Amino acid sequence: MAEKIAQDGANSSVQKDQSMEIQKRMLAAHAEKLWKAKEEGKKVVYTFVPGNLTELILASGALPVYPEINALQSGMRNLSADYIQEAERIGHSEDVCTYVKCDVGMMLKGNVGPTGVKLPEPDLLLLSYTGCFVFMKWFENLKQHYNCPCVMLHVPYQADGVVTDAMKQYVVDQIRDDVIPALEKVTGKKIDMDELRRRMQLSRQAEDDLVWTLQSAKRKPSPIDAYFVGVYYIGPLFSAFRGTEDAVEYYRALRAEVEDRIKSNLGPMTPEGVLAKERYRLVVEGPPNWTSFRDFWKIFYDEGAVVVASSYTKVGGLYDRGFRHDPEHPLESLAEYCMGCYTNLNIPSRIDLLEHYIREYNADGFIVNSIKSCNSFSAGQLLMMRELEQRTGVPGGFIESDLVDPRYYSQANIKNRLESYFQMLAQRRAAGSAVLHGVS
Amino acid sequence: MSKTMERPSSQAAEAAHKEIIDSCQRIYYDVRLEAIAAWKKEDPAARKAVAYLPVYAPREIFVGSGVRPVATFGGGDQVNVIRGDSFYQSYICHLPRSVVELGLSSWKDTLEGLVAPAICDVIRNVSGVWKVLFPDKLTYFLDLPQNFQSKCGGKFYLSQLQELAEHLSKMSGRKPDADAYREAIVSYNRNRRAVRALAKMRVENPHWVPAWEYYLLVRAGDQMDADTHTDLIEKYIDLAGELNRPEQDNARIMVVGGFCEQPPLNLIRTIERSGCYLVDDDFTLGYRFLEQDADENIDPFQSLVDVYLKHSTYSSVKYEGDTPKSKRLVETALAKRADGVLLMSPSFCDPSLLDRPHFQKALEDAGIPYSTLQYAENLGQFAPIREQTGTFAEAIKLWGEG
Ligand code: SF4
Ligand code: SF4
Numbered sequence: 049m050a051e052k053i054a055q056d057g058a059n060s061s062v063q064k065d066q067s068m069e070i071q072k073r074m075l076a077a078h079a080e081k082l083w084k085a086k087e088e089g090k091k092v093v094y095t096f097v098p099g100n101l102t103e104l105i106l107a108s109g110a111l112p113v114y115p116e117i118n119a120l121q122s123g124m125r126n127l128s129a130d131y132i133q134e135a136e137r138i139g140h141s142e143d144v145c146t147y148v149k150c151d152v153g154m155m156l157k158g159n160v161g162p163t164g165v166k167l168p169e170p171d172l173l174l175l176s177y178t179g180c181f182v183f184m185k186w187f188e189n190l191k192q193h194y195n196c197p198c199v200m201l202h203v204p205y206q207a208d209g210v211v212t213d214a215m216k217q218y219v220v221d222q223i224r225d226d227v228i229p230a231l232e233k234v235t236g237k238k239i240d241m242d243e244l245r246r247r248m249q250l251s252r253q254a255e256d257d258l259v260w261t262l263q264s265a266k267r268k269p270s271p272i273d274a275y276f277v278g279v280y281y282i283g284p285l286f287s288a289f290r291g292t293e294d295a296v297e298y299y300r301a302l303r304a305e306v307e308d309r310i311k312s313n314l315g316p317m318t319p320e321g322v323l324a325k326e327r328y329r330l331v332v333e334g335p336p337n338w339t340s341f342r343d344f345w346k347i348f349y350d351e352g353a354v355v356v357a358s359s360y361t362k363v364g365g366l367y368d369r370g371f372r373h374d375p376e377h378p379l380e381s382l383a384e385y386c387m388g389c390y391t392n393l394n395i396p397s398r399i400d401l402l403e404h405y406i407r408e409y410n411a412d413g414f415i416v417n418s419i420k421s422c423n424s425f426s427a428g429q430l431l432m433m434r435e436l437e438q439r440t441g442v443p444g445g446f447i448e449s450d451l452v453d454p455r456y457y458s459q460a461n462i463k464n465r466l467e468s469y470f471q472m473l474a475q476r477r478a479a480g481s482a483v484l485h486g487v488s
Numbered sequence: 489m490s491k492t493m494e495r496p497s498s499q500a501a502e503a504a505h506k507e508i509i510d511s512c513q514r515i516y517y518d519v520r521l522e523a524i525a526a527w528k529k530e531d532p533a534a535r536k537a538v539a540y541l542p543v544y545a546p547r548e549i550f551v552g553s554g555v556r557p558v559a560t561f562g563g564g565d566q567v568n569v570i571r572g573d574s575f576y577q578s579y580i581c582h583l584p585r586s587v588v589e590l591g592l593s594s595w596k597d598t599l600e601g602l603v604a605p606a607i608c609d610v611i612r613n614v615s616g617v618w619k620v621l622f623p624d625k626l627t628y629f630l631d632l633p634q635n636f637q638s639k640c641g642g643k644f645y646l647s648q649l650q651e652l653a654e655h656l657s658k659m660s661g662r663k664p665d666a667d668a669y670r671e672a673i674v675s676y677n678r679n680r681r682a683v684r685a686l687a688k689m690r691v692e693n694p695h696w697v698p699a700w701e702y703y704l705l706v707r708a709g710d711q712m713d714a715d716t717h718t719d720l721i722e723k724y725i726d727l728a729g730e731l732n733r734p735e736q737d738n739a740r741i742m743v744v745g746g747f748c749e750q751p752p753l754n755l756i757r758t759i760e761r762s763g764c765y766l767v768d769d770d771f772t773l774g775y776r777f778l779e780q781d782a783d784e785n786i787d788p789f790q791s792l793v794d795v796y797l798k799h800s801t802y803s804s805v806k807y808e809g810d811t812p813k814s815k816r817l818v819e820t821a822l823a824k825r826a827d828g829v830l831l832m833s834p835s836f837c838d839p840s841l842l843d844r845p846h847f848q849k850a851l852e853d854a855g856i857p858y859s860t861l862q863y864a865e866n867l868g869q870f871a872p873i874r875e876q877t878g879t880f881a882e883a884i885k886l887w888g889e890g
Contacts, residue, residue: 139845141862143579143836152845175807177634181608184634184807185842192812192846200634200807202641205612207629214647218633221640394629395616420579423838427580428613431620448577 067302074284074294078111079161085111085168091235094170094190097364099178099203099386101227103247103291103373108231108239112288113167115186119150121162123338123452131157132453145182146421146453152189172234173198174227179205179363179391180424199230203386209397211387219383245375247291252375255367257299258285262368264306265356266409269326271309273316275355276345279336286364291373318349327352328473331405333398333432334417334425335360337449337457344449347463351470357405359398362390369401395428399435406440413473415445415466420456443476445469497732505727508720512704515711516753519563519586520594524556524711528598536660538626539595540603541587541611542748543805544777545630546649546792547714548676552669553653554660558599559710559774562586565752565866575617581836582864583749584614591621600659601626603652607748607805608839626655634807636797645793653789669788675714677781682721683709684776687768689725691824694765695735696728700757706772736765739881739888742826743769744817744847747803749834751863758870759830763881767824770803777801804839813843814850821856828857828884830877835862857884 085092091110095101097117105112122128131153132146138156140149154160161167175187175198184200191198201222204215228239261281265274272278281302289295315323319342330348332355337344348355365371366388374381386392393401406414416433418426433444447465450456515523521537528535538550539558550557563569563586571592572585591602602622604615606629615629631648635641657664683706690697705724709717741764750771760766780799783791802808802816821829829851833840844860851858859880861873 135845139848139860141833141841141844143862144838144841148842181606181612181805182838182842185804185839188808188813189842189846191808192814192849200809202634202807204631204644205606205629207612207615207631212647214644218635218640218644221643222635225637225640226635394619395613396619398616399620418577420577423580423609423613423836426577427584427610428575428617430575430577431617435620 067298067305068280070294070298070301071280071284074289074298077294078288079163079165081111082113082161082168083165091171092168093172093174093231093234094187095174096176096178096183096186097286098180098389098391099176099201100287100290100364101174101176101201101223101382101386102288103244103251103378104223104227104231104239104382105174106291107244107247108235109237110171110231110235113170114287115151115190116147117287118154118161118167119147119452120338122150122154124341125162126339126454127154127162128339128452129454144421145186146451148182148186148189150452151186155190155193170194170196172196172230174201174230175199176201176203176386178203178386179389182424197230197234199226201227201386203392206387206393206397209394209400211384215387216380216383219386220379223379223382241378244378248373248375248378248381250293250296251285251291251373254285254290254295254299255365255372257296257303258282259367261299261302261306262357262361264310265354267310268329268410269313269315270329270354270356271306271314271316273318273323273349273355274361275332275336275358276318276341276348277316278355278358278361282361282364316354319345320349323349323352323354325352326354328412328470329354329356329410331356331402331409331411331414332358332360332417333402333414333429335363335419335422335451336417338452339450339454340457340459343459344457344462347466351467353470356409356411359390359402362401365389366401391424395432398428399432399439402432402436403439406436406442411442412477413443413445413469415447415469418446418448420448420450421453422451443469443472497730501727501730504723505731508724508727509701509704511720512708515708516704517566518711519566519590521558521598521711522594524558525594525598527556534660536600536656537598538601538603538656538659539599540630541605541607541614542774543605543607543803544632544774544800545603545605546796548669548672548782548788548792549649549653550656551672551675551714552788553656553664554662554668555600555656556713559707560587560590561707561710561748561750562865563590564750565754565868567866569866579836581610581749581834582866583834584610584617586865587614588617588621591618596622599625601628601655603628603630605630606632608837610838611748626659628652628655632796632806636809638794638797642793642797645796646789649789649792666788670784672714673782673788673791674784675718677784679709679714679718679721680776680778681781682718682725685725686721687776689728690765691767693729693735694738694740694767695733696731699760699766699769700753702766703753703756703769703771706775709775736763737885738763738765739884740765740767740825740827741830741877741881742767742821742824742828743771743830743832745804745831745833745837745840745843746771746863747773747805747840749837749865751832752865752867755863755867755870755873758874759877762874762878763885764830764877767826768820773801773803777803804843812846812850814846817847818850818854818856821851821854826856827888828859828880830880831858831860833860833862835864857887
């Protein structure tokens with residue numbers, strides 16, 4: 049039976065509230081802006097998280113909406129099952145990406161966002177096509193419903209693990225010749241390049257603090273969980289707030305909070321308080337399940353398992369590998385950013401990255417959460433797992449779930465698998481220390 | 489019920505026709521590429537073969553660079569997938585499994601490389617899997633542009649073609665020579681014209697060109713050089729009208745959605761036998777992806793870029809731009825005088841399945857009957873599909889008469 053190891057930490061829970069409060073305030077303010085957008089004549093741009101051009105959208109004076117985020121929040125609020133059903137009713141297959149179906153279903157049911165507020169219809173669909181082909185199909189579907197223009201930004205894939213000059217030029221050409229004119233046409237004003245630079249400078253500051261926070265997990269014990277809590281940490285920077293003062297403030301506060309946790313030698317926060325004892329350090333590949341997020345997380349923290357690094361927290365940018373938005377070269381830098389997101393890396397680069405995490409973060413194991421309806425992540429994960437085990441000697445665990453379709457999440461199954469996995473890690477550790485103490 | 493006068497075919501025509509189909513069938517069943525292996529054995533130092541995955545790859549670049557292009561659509565229902573299954577979860581389409589299975593067995597000694605055109609996340613990731621499994625072979629991800637302006641997507645695509653040509657020329661040891669690429673364009677233009685003529689024939693006289701024969705004929709190009717393939721198709725076209733093939737009271741069906749993983753041949757026959765004439769399908773779309781000739785008189789690389797940007801067909805794997813694919817679908821169905829459309833997708837195929845709802849809507853709006861079905865390349869049970877397509881064909885005929 050899982051040991052109860054979480055404890056309350058009054059001090060840290062206050063700190064948790066502080067950073068969360070800032071984020072909550074930011075989200076509420078953005079929701080309000082969206083709510084009033086039409087009334088105030090603001091233009092609304094729908095776009096995707098990986099490879100997003102948020103600084104550019106904000107510099108144009110428009111407001112961004114991210115359908116993936118609406119989908120994941122719908123999943124967390126138990127709304128997704130109905131939306132998915134609605135999409136399947138109009139002919140969507142059971143076999144395709146559930147984010148798309150959740151979003152389409154939400155739209156068909158009146159486009160009331162997960163917070164209960166009706167979302168404004170898009171004035172522009174900005175199809176930044178990074179790391180997943182489904183994005184193209186997604187907006188081709190939305191185009192049928194919304195009578196608005198759509199601009200495509202095709203981001204080449206890092207098939208050889210490098211960004212060539214031709215790739216970069218291609219993206220820059222599209223941003224300059226297609227995306228900027230489309231934004232200007234919709235908003236009716238020219239984009240101020242100095243404003244874009246200013247925003248990119250703000251992005252850099254926030255990016256530095258996010259990286260510091262994520263890398264704090266190299267410590268033992270780790271002060272953060274880089275997956276279950278990490279998804280909250282990446283929120284502002286991966287979405288509507290990159291390039292804003294708010295994001296800078298949020299990440300500064302977050303960093304201070306984590307610094308305090310380190311001083312107090314505290315482990316990560318869980319929904320049941322601070323994790324008292326770090327038993328296993330894990331790396332996780334793949335997105336989490338959102339419909340049973342808390343239950344899923346509980347399986348980990350009940351066992352004292354802390355995720356010290358994850359690939360999912362890199363879908364909106366690999367800042368920890370050195371990338372920063374560069375105000376001196378705004379378009380080139382946006383192009384590099386788009387091409388550097390995690391799912392735009394080929395399988396060998398993804399293996400290299402995870403290997404690096406396993407070693408750098410001193411992981412005891414790694415888990416692959418294979419998402420049934422996401423080929424972008426999932427196709428190739430079994431080979432990745434085998435390679436990682438061979439290269440590092442660290443054992444991998446494999447579970448399957450879905451992002452927002454509750455039909456494909458089985459708590460009992462996943463719990464069983466993970467518990468056996470943790471047992472195996474414990475046995476290995478015991479055997480290892482027995483060998484170390486000469487009693488094998 | 490026969491609509492046309494029966495007239496006996498000449499024995500010579502029957503025999504020639506049988507010979508053609510038999511030879512195509514041999515190629516179709518040679519998923520292990522034994523014929524390519526034998527061809528290479530005759531001159532191992534000089535002969536190189538590189539496979540490409542669906543849907544479209546510019547074969548002219550292969551040939552001009554001195555490499556034999558081999559089209560592969562996976563293993564169909566002929567490969568017992570064992571190792572391939574350990575690479576892919578159950579909720580991923582079947583094609584990458586058989587590709588890996590074959591890659592790890594017979595192909596690894598026959599092929600010098602694999603080209604993976606950018607059509608979906610699975611194929612994209614297959615290119616990475618291939619790189620890990622075969623680090624010494626060529627793996628080229630052909631990032632076909634989704635931007636169709638010459639100075640943008642065109643410029644990028646040109647760089648892709650040049651890069652691919654460099655890799656292939658290095659492999660073959662042939663010095664890049666514009667004339668060689670131009671000659672290849674001439675051959676493939678002729679080949680595409682022949683395939684288009686065959687496709688047109690089945691629109692006009694579907695009883696002359698059964699779908700499975702059309703399919704086998706086109707698929708013969710998977711392993712043949714362009715001119716031999718073209719000659720074969722032209723010979724078939726010459727013979728087709730001479731055979732005694734009375735017209736049946738079948739429904740004229742267009743099939744859409746099977747552009748990558750292929751249905752088993754027997755599934756195509758099953759659909760046809762259930763009372764359908766397939767007046768169009770996109771199973772072998774790559775052979776007709778370019779709807780016009782590439783210019784034979786300009787720089788060959790630029791010519792291939794231009795024709796791709798301006799004259800490639802609409803498809804689920806291409807961004808539709810300002811012209812919805814669903815509109816193109818309806819236009820095509822009307823142009824081919826299809827009585828109905830079968831939206832037929834491989835299971836778990838994102839590009840195909842995500843187009844389905846708006847295809848359905850457009851067909852409904854246009855009053856064109858449709859039916860949907862899913863398959864896998866290794867499907868073994870055809871009875872439910874025969875039942876479904878038979879009922880669909882009957883219903884169409886009833887509506888049509890009403
Ligand atoms: S397939 Fe995966 S990466 Fe693509 S949109 Fe869906 S969830 Fe996102
Ligand atoms: S069948 Fe569909 S999902 Fe599978 S590889 Fe082909 S296009 Fe991709």
